[in-house]
Amino acid sequence: GALVYQYPRRTICKSGTSMRMECQAVGFQATSVAWYRQSPQKTFELIALSTVNSAIKYEQNFTQEKFPISHPNLSFSSMTVLNAYLEDRGLYLCGASSQNTLYFGAGTRLSVL
């Protein structure tokens, strides 16, 4: 299957600070990258869908001002969590699309102190 590297695996940040996570598709061209969050004891919520050469589409309750995303080419995407607070903690996944299937990275687990 397709490989998706995501880093860092874990990060801890102080409340009110920001952190950036990166996603790399290996061996295939990811025309779309989807960023999801799994909050504690919950399922996966779509934050935004990024397609190269198209505008990034954010879901309700998520904004570019809070979660800016960069998707400069077919193998790389990054997302920043700005001014992180307790409610932002969770597992952030990037999914890169290959042949109508989203393949997910290992995730970045964000803890907020």
Place this chain on the structure above:
Amino acid sequence: AQSVDQPDAHVTLSEGASLELRCSYSYSAAPYLFWYVQYPGQSLQFLLKYITGDTVVKGTKGFEAEFRKSNSSFNLKKSPAHWSDSAKYFCALEATGGNNKLTFGQGTVLSVIP
């Protein structure tokens, strides 16, 4: 708007038994349907998908799922179950057209007792 329901939060069975994890969906058109598995502390791993054609799809790790349009279901099956199948399983739906926007169910925690 679409939705996915996994009615069983937990399923427990003995190794060697047959497993079936339930998934139903609500969507007005023909959906793309997926199953993913999340092992403890890990990310989501793709198991299988239904796009079109044969309603029984086979995936990795010996799993298969059957798409039933009549009752809007996409149940995951495996026989026999192995203790290593213990994990959390997520059913997901993608709207027709392959826009890569998945709607996930709440997940089912499967415990297989050796």
